[in-house]
Amino acid sequence: xxxxxxxxxxxxxxxxxxxxxxxxxxxxxxxxxxxxxxxxxxxxxxxxxxxxxxxxxxxxxxxxxxxxxxxxxxxxxxxxxxxxxxxxxxxxxxxxxxxxxxxxxxxxxxxxxxxxxxxxxxxxxxxxxxxxxxxxxxxxxxxxxxxxxxxxxxxxxxxxxxxxxxxxxxxxxxxxxxxxxxxxxxxxxxxxxxxxxxxxxxxxxxxxxxxxxxxxxxxxxxxxxxxxxxxxxxxxxxxxxxxxxxxxxxxx
Numbered sequence: 157x158x159x160x161x162x163x164x165x166x167x168x169x170x171x172x173x174x175x176x177x178x179x180x181x182x183x184x185x186x187x188x189x190x191x192x193x194x195x196x197x198x199x200x201x202x203x204x205x206x207x208x209x210x211x212x213x214x215x216x217x218x219x220x221x222x223x224x225x226x227x228x229x230x231x232x233x234x235x236x237x238x239x240x241x242x243x244x245x246x247x248x249x250x251x252x253x254x255x256x257x258x259x260x261x262x263x264x265x266x267x268x269x270x271x272x273x274x275x276x277x278x279x280x281x282x283x284x285x286x287x288x289x290x291x292x293x294x295x296x297x298x299x300x301x302x303x304x305x306x307x308x309x310x311x312x313x314x315x316x317x318x319x320x321x322x323x324x325x326x327x328x329x330x331x332x333x334x335x336x337x338x339x340x341x342x343x344x345x346x347x348x349x350x351x352x353x354x355x356x357x358x359x360x361x362x363x364x365x366x367x368x369x370x371x372x373x374x375x376x377x378x379x380x381x382x383x384x385x386x387x388x389x390x391x392x393x394x395x396x397x398x399x400x401x402x403x404x405x406x407x408x
Contacts, residue, residue, distance in 0.1 A: 161342045162321035162328065163312030163387075164226045166271050168340065176322065176340040180329065188329075191399045195324070197331035200380075200400065203373035204318050204332070204354050209290060210367040214360060215351060219317065220284050221291060224273040226313035226342060227262075235309055237261075239298065246301075247294040248285055252277055274311065307386040317343060318354045319380040330396070332376035 159168045159176060168176060180188060180195065187198040211218040228236055240261050244253045255277060262272040275282045283294045293314070299306040307315045318333040320341045331337050333354050338347045352359035352368045354376075359368050377397065384393050 159325075160323040161226060161313070162323055163229070163232065163316070164271070165229050166227055166269065166342075168322070169269070172340040176324065176329075179336065179340065180324065188331075189399060189403050190327075191396060193327050194396055195327050195329045196396055196400050196403075197329065197337075198400070198403070199332045199334050199337060200319060200330060200377040201375045202318075202332050202334055202354075204376045204379060205356075205368050205372040205374070206318075206353050206379050207368045207372060208353070211351065211353065212291065214363055214367050218291060219346065219351060220293065220314075221280055224268055224276060224281060225311035227268070227271040227273050228311050232308065232312050236295070236311070239295075239309060243283065243294050243298040246298060248283075252282070256282060305386055307383045312383075312387075313342060315383045316380060318346075318376050319383075 159173050160166065161168065183197065184190075184195070189196045189198075208218060241253065241256065244256055256275070259275060261275060261282070263275045264270045264272055280291075284291055285294045286292075293310065295310045295314075296306045298304075299309045320329075320331045320333060320337060320343065322329045322331075322340075331341075333341050333343045333347050335347055335355075338345055347355050350358065352363075356368070356370075356373065377400070381393060381397075384396075
């Protein structure tokens with residue numbers, strides 16, 4: 157058995173793979189539905205609220221800070237490599253550009269399980285910049301300015317959260333971050349100990365109703381739908397969700 161985090165060359169660690177197999181065994185044909193080659197988990201209907209621009213206000217940081225993206229592959233990697241230095245030149249300082257030229261765009265460390273990931277700069281992703289008090293992704297901004305699809309230019313994993321997609325044997329599991337899936341998800345313990353976007357119980361007391369408001373929680377699938385259309389096409393995404401909602405006894 158060998159499992160990969162979809163959109164990367166990264167294999168699950170042994171303990172993560174065992175947790176994944178146990179999860180699938182317990183839920184297959186109950187809340188995980190087969191639609192070859194997909195295993196569609198009802199967890200993708202879990203309500204989440206990606207109120208990202210207010211995350212720093214509520215939690216003091218967001219999930220892009222202090223971390224590195226998962227590695228890339230295929231067309232995603234090729235497109236990124238083509239535009240990486242122009243992005244840095246357009247949206248960052250000359251010091252950062254020089255650093256990237258001298259050190260390279262990628263690094264392999266224990267934190268990335270020695271897969272090549274975008275290099276850190278000043279304790280953050282090389283492409284995470286700060287403007288007007290907000291941390292923003294320079295890759296995303298550049299893509300919008302140049303009428304490109306950000307989901308194709310950014311590392312796939314950066315757009316995926318809080319969905320989780322794993323190549324499992326000959327199937328593709330489509331699930332989302334929950335208390336049950338964090339034991340094998342690439343997102344680790346985000347559900348249990350970090351952000352109210354995926355777990356409303358993590359919302360600090362006395363938080364203003366403007367931030368992570370209850371009405372802002374919608375199915376995780378809806379947040380990730382456009383990303384999947386970018387990679388799989390509208391037809392595949394429609395077929396997957398038709399079967400998902402049919403199993404739940406409803407329709408889109």
